[in-house]
Amino acid sequence: MTSTLDAPSSNAGGLRDRGAASAPAHPQSHEVRLDAVGRSFPAAGARQVVLREVDLDLTAGEIVAVVGPSGCGKSTLLRLIAGLDRPSAGEIRIGDTPLRGTDPRTAVAFQEPRLLPWRTLEHNVALGLPRGTGRREGRERVRELLQLVGLEHAATQRPREVSGGMAQRASLARALARSPEVLLLDEPFGALDALTRLRMQDLLLEIHAAEPTTVLVVTHDVEEALYLADRVLLLRSLLEDSSSGSIARTVEVPGDRPRDRADRTLADLRVELLEGLGVHG
Numbered sequence: 398m399t400s401t402l403d404a405p406s407s408n409a410g411g412l413r414d415r416g417a418a419s420a421p422a423h424p425q426s427h428e429v430r431l432d433a434v435g436r437s438f439p440a441a442g443a444r445q446v447v448l449r450e451v452d453l454d455l456t457a458g459e460i461v462a463v464v465g466p467s468g469c470g471k472s473t474l475l476r477l478i479a480g481l482d483r484p485s486a487g488e489i490r491i492g493d494t495p496l497r498g499t500d501p502r503t504a505v506a507f508q509e510p511r512l513l514p515w516r517t518l519e520h521n522v523a524l525g526l527p528r529g530t531g532r533r534e535g536r537e538r539v540r541e542l543l544q545l546v547g548l549e550h551a552a553t554q555r556p557r558e559v560s561g562g563m564a565q566r567a568s569l570a571r572a573l574a575r576s577p578e579v580l581l582l583d584e585p586f587g588a589l590d591a592l593t594r595l596r597m598q599d600l601l602l603e604i605h606a607a608e609p610t611t612v613l614v615v616t617h618d619v620e621e622a623l624y625l626a627d628r629v630l631l632l633r634s635l636l637e638d639s640s641s642g643s644i645a646r647t648v649e650v651p652g653d654r655p656r657d658r659a660d661r662t663l664a665d666l667r668v669e670l671l672e673g674l675g676v677h678g
């Protein structure tokens with residue numbers, strides 16, 4: 398568990414060269430479309446409305462970040478798009494297909510890596526391969542993914558033997574194993590220290606340049622959202638305002654990636670989003 402191992406290796410940089418910033422979107426990349434999606438849960442004899450009237454189009458290859466106060470329904474939204482939960486209202490489509498349960502074109506990674514502790518990292522990554530992948534092909538893909546996230550040296554280690562950053566990278570590699578067209582990330586770097594977090598953000602962008610999938614990333618961190626995303630959605634909590642739709646604001650982030658973290662425009666957007674979250678400077 399050395400701190401140097403926390404840093405993603407430069408191997409992803411090689412793939413970035415292959416992908417380049419202007420890489421085309423995933424050749425079969427599908428759009429995600431949410432049409433008036435709502436979700437409510439039974440609560441104390443009534444129903445608690447968590448999400449209301451969510452209209453959202455994700456363009457193929459786009460990165461969209463979702464921010465909002467705790468409990469506003471970010472994870473609920475992600476679970477709905479992952480097909481792990483069903484909306485109470487509205488419809489979700491991946492490409493032209495209405496979503497009915499989990500979809501092999503999507504992959505999810507959560508805040509905690511959720512690796513099998515008794516399996517090696519390479520075996521954990523292999524668990525993400527599509528069913529029916531041949532042995533040799535699977536081995537090759539796992540090797541490529543471990544290289545992409547800078548873990549080739551740790552392939553045979555078990556989760557308890559590696560750092561939090563390494564486990565998180567293995568989790569990301571597992572999510573990428575099936576070359577998903579839609580990658581859903583729920584606070585993927587939330588449990589990491591600040592420096593590893595910044596490195597993981599760059600790694601995600603390098604991976605996206607090499608394998609440009611559609612990405613929806615939930616985060617608490619406004620700066621992270623502005624650094625990663627083409628668009629940032631600000632969700633409101635319906636506990637305070639149950640008459641409105643869940644999307645309080647959509648912020649288009651200008652400029653090509655990788656962005657300058659000190660960019661003046663990003664600083665202004667940060668203030669705007671923080672004000673939207675009720676934090677006044």
Ligand SMILES: Nc1ncnc2c1ncn2[C@@H]1O[C@H](COP(=O)(O)OP(=O)(O)OP(=O)(O)O)[C@@H](O)[C@H]1O
Nearest residue numbers: 438439447465466467468469470471472473474617
């Ligand atoms: N299966 C469920 N049954 C009942 N209520 C639920 C269920 N799932 C979520 N909720 C409720 O929905 C609300 C939103 O939860 P959710 O986890 O989506 O919030 P969040 O925005 O991700 O919050 P955080 O930022 O803290 O992760 C919460 O009030 C939660 O209690």
Ligand SMILES: [Mg+2]
Nearest residue numbers: 471472473583
């Ligand atoms: Mg959540």
